[in-house]
Amino acid sequence: MQHTLYKTDIVAWANQQAALLRAGQLTELDLFNIAEEIEDVGKSEQRELANRMAVLLMHLLKWQFQPRFRGASWENTIRHQRNKIHRRLKSTPSLKPLLQDEDWIQDAWEDGVDGASMETGLTNFPETCPWSMEQVLIEGWMPQ
Numbered sequence: 001m002q003h004t005l006y007k008t009d010i011v012a013w014a015n016q017q018a019a020l021l022r023a024g025q026l027t028e029l030d031l032f033n034i035a036e037e038i039e040d041v042g043k044s045e046q047r048e049l050a051n052r053m054a055v056l057l058m059h060l061l062k063w064q065f066q067p068r069f070r071g072a073s074w075e076n077t078i079r080h081q082r083n084k085i086h087r088r089l090k091s092t093p094s095l096k097p098l099l100q101d102e103d104w105i106q107d108a109w110e111d112g113v114d115g116a117s118m119e120t121g122l123t124n125f126p127e128t129c130p131w132s133m134e135q136v137l138i139e140g141w142m143p144q
Contacts, residue, residue: 006033049088049095050108056081056136057112057129058119064143065122082137099133 005013013030014037020028059078063070089096098104109129117123135141 006030045088045092045095046098049085049098050104050111052081052085052088053108053136054111054115056085057109058115060131060136060143061112061116061125062120065116065125066120078142079139082139085137099137105129105133 005016013033017029017034020026056078059074059081063074063078089099106128113125116125129136131143
């Protein structure tokens with residue numbers, strides 16, 4: 001029953017599992033799927049950080065490679081993404097090592113380049129990020 005409910009209505013399953021926990025009915029818990037969901041929370045946090053970083057990198061690329069189109073909208077997006085990234089890192093400090101992980105950085109970079117290419121039509125972006133993550137996250141820093 002639990003596995004079926006997990007596959008057909010995850011919200012009902014989650015409510016059921018929470019009720020079982022609160023009632024102390026530990027032997028009734030769907031431990032395998034609970035473990036999966038706990039792992040997914042961490043993956044979701046990582047995806048959120050990667051998505052925000054990709055958007056930030058995309059706008060920094062547009063800022064550098066299309067200076068005639070610079071404006072308040074891009075600047076606001078850059079500031080907003082930096083703020084959200086800083087908040088995410090403050091609330092989930094275990095994500096900070098990702099900013100040193102070359103594979104993670106490359107994935108975020110490629111997503112940022114893809115977005116910038118789609119929005120600008122340009123294809124001459126560097127293959128790897130020319131900026132450090134510390135630089136990218138400095139409030140007010142913009143590539144020239």
